[in-house]
Amino acid sequence: MKKIRIPRAFSLLLTLGLLAAYSSQSQSTSASDEKVKQETKGAVEASKDYAAQKKAEYQKKVESQLDEFTRGIDELKMKAEKSGAKAKAELNKEIAALEQQKEVVSKKLSELKSSSAEAWEDLKARTDSAMTELKKSYDRAVSHFKERR
Numbered sequence: 001m002k003k004i005r006i007p008r009a010f011s012l013l014l015t016l017g018l019l020a021a022y023s024s025q026s027q028s029t030s031a032s033d034e035k036v037k038q039e040t041k042g043a044v045e046a047s048k049d050y051a052a053q054k055k056a057e058y059q060k061k062v063e064s065q066l067d068e069f070t071r072g073i074d075e076l077k078m079k080a081e082k083s084g085a086k087a088k089a090e091l092n093k094e095i096a097a098l099e100q101q102k103e104v105v106s107k108k109l110s111e112l113k114s115s116s117a118e119a120w121e122d123l124k125a126r127t128d129s130a131m132t133e134l135k136k137s138y139d140r141a142v143s144h145f146k147e148r149r
Contacts, residue, residue, distance in 0.1 A: 052117040058124055062109050065131060066102065069138060073098050079145055094141040101134040 073095060080091035108127040115123050 048117055051120070055112070055115075055117050055120040058120070059109065059112060062105070062112070062127060062131065066105060066109070069098075069102055069105075069134060072138060072142075073102065076141060076145060083145075091141070091145060094137070094144060098134070098137055098141055101130070101137055105130045105134055 076091065076095055076098075080088050080095060083091060105127065108123065108130050112120055112123045112127055
């Protein structure tokens with residue numbers, strides 16, 4: 001049996017070829033990894049932008065509702081002034097309670113404004129709860145005023 005001798009030059013070329021192929025594959029993988037990183041970064045940024053947009057929309061909604069309640073409470077105050085002494089005293093108590101609840105909502109709104117876009121969902125739930133309580137109290141006060149007329 002005769003030994004096949006591979007010339008050193010051929011061996012060196014074969015080795016270099018394999019290294020080049022591996023290097024090319026490695027660069028391709030690296031480029032692919034970089035593409036995934038960029039896409040992920042883009043998705044994260046889009047998510048943050050979406051959260052910030054939703055937060056801003058919610059803030060405007062709550063501010064608008066607070067303005068409506070402020071006008072409604074002011075109307076109740078004017079009507080209470082025109083009521084008899086006993087009814088006026090009772091209405092003023094309810095109005096004071098409404099003012100306190102409105103202040104709670106205002107504080108929640110301030111917290112919401114200073115929160116990050118990612119963390120606002122938790123505050124939204126608490127603000128919604130405070131707003132619901134304010135609405136119930138307002139509706140109750142309006143109902144009581146109608147009963148006392």
